[in-house]
Amino acid sequence: MPEFLVDEAIEDYAYLQTSAEPPLLQELIDQTNLNMGWPQKLSGRLVGRTLKLLSAMVRxxxxxxxxxxTGYSxxxxxxxxxxxxRLVCCETNPRAIEFAQGFFDRSEHGHKIEVIFxxxxxxxxxxxxxxxxxxxxxxxxxYLNYYERVKEMTRPGGLIVLDNVLWSGKVLQPESEIDDILVETNRRIAADPDVENVFLTLxxxxxxxxKKD
Ligand SMILES: C[S@@+](CC[C@H](N)C(=O)[O-])C[C@H]1O[C@@H](n2cnc3c(N)ncnc32)[C@H](O)[C@@H]1O
Known part of the structure; x- marks a missing residue:
């Protein structure tokens, strides 16, 4: 499967036409690339700025x-x-938690974040x-368990954002159990009368x- 589902030149163009993240987050990306395994797990500018925008709208x-x-999103x-x-973050990797906390301590927004191992x-x-x-x-x-539980906990009007819902395109031709879970999660959300959603090919x-009012 391709790393980018969108043409790479188009992806680069969209990246360049999107607001840059603050310098601390640029440093976080560089340090993640240098020091952490699987740095591509970090979501990056397009998803990160989308989250920032949605969060700034919902407050x-x-x-x-x-x-x-490592704390980018x-x-x-x-x-x-x-x-x-108050933002509660769930994470199982102690190295990632230690790394992220170093950046939270340096950020003017870090005091809002509480990490639970x-x-x-x-x-x-x-x-x-x-x-x-x-x-x-x-x-x-x-994913489906997370969605169901989080939906219960979400107030009317609240947002739930799920990443990797295209699963590198594997949702079109599911082969594994995980592929099937992604397909089922997407299907359930689209059919859920309690919510309205937009499935972005970002x-x-x-x-x-x-969640509807
Ligand atoms: C794709 S990365 C998250 C990237 C991050 N949201 C970002 O945008 O930079 C997924 C993370 O989930 C963590 N993880 C995996 N299974 C978990 C679980 N059952 N509970 C909590 N965290 C988990 C992994 O250790 C990993 O750091």
Whole structure:
């Protein structure tokens, strides 16, 4: 499967015509590339600026991220949140947590972020939050479980954003169990009467879902 689903020259053009992330996030990308395994897990400018924009429009007081990695998307979401907003991030990789925390400590938005180590499903079972905004970007095996649980926790009008919903195009010809889970998650969201959504062909696919009032 291609790394880019969109023509690479078009992807580059879109990148250049999108607002740059703040210098601290550019440094975070560089340091992730230098120091972390699988740096391509970091979502990058197009997804990151989309999250920032959506967050700045919703102004979430209570937000959740499932799958934080080195903190790029967390800081992008936090940028759009009010100063007293709270973003809970779930992550299982202690190295990624340590790395991200170093950047949160240096950011004017870092005080909004609380990281919880452990498997996200167990973490969110215990969370008592009325969510305004959630970004789902961890293990694909649990995507449907994450969606169902987060939807319950989301207040009317709140947003749920899911990354990698095109799964490198494998949703068109599913072969594995994980491919099937992505297909089923997408199908359930599109058929869910409780929400309205737009399935964006941005990078590896970004599903933006709004719980109806
Ligand atoms: C694609 S990366 C997240 C990228 C990040 N959101 C960004 O945009 O830069 C997925 C992350 O989810 C974490 N992860 C995987 N399974 C998890 C689970 N069950 N609970 C919490 N985090 C998990 C991985 O350790 C990894 O750091």
């Amino acid at each position: 979430p007081k209570q937000a959740l991220e499932i799958g934080m990695f 967390a800081l992008s979401i936090a940028e759009g949140m009010p100063d007293d907003g 452990g498997r996200a499903l167990e973490t969110i079972e215990k969370l008592d939050m009325a969510l305004d905004f959630t970004f789902i970007d961890a293990d694909k095996r649990n 990078r590896d696919g970004l599903n933006v879902v709004r």
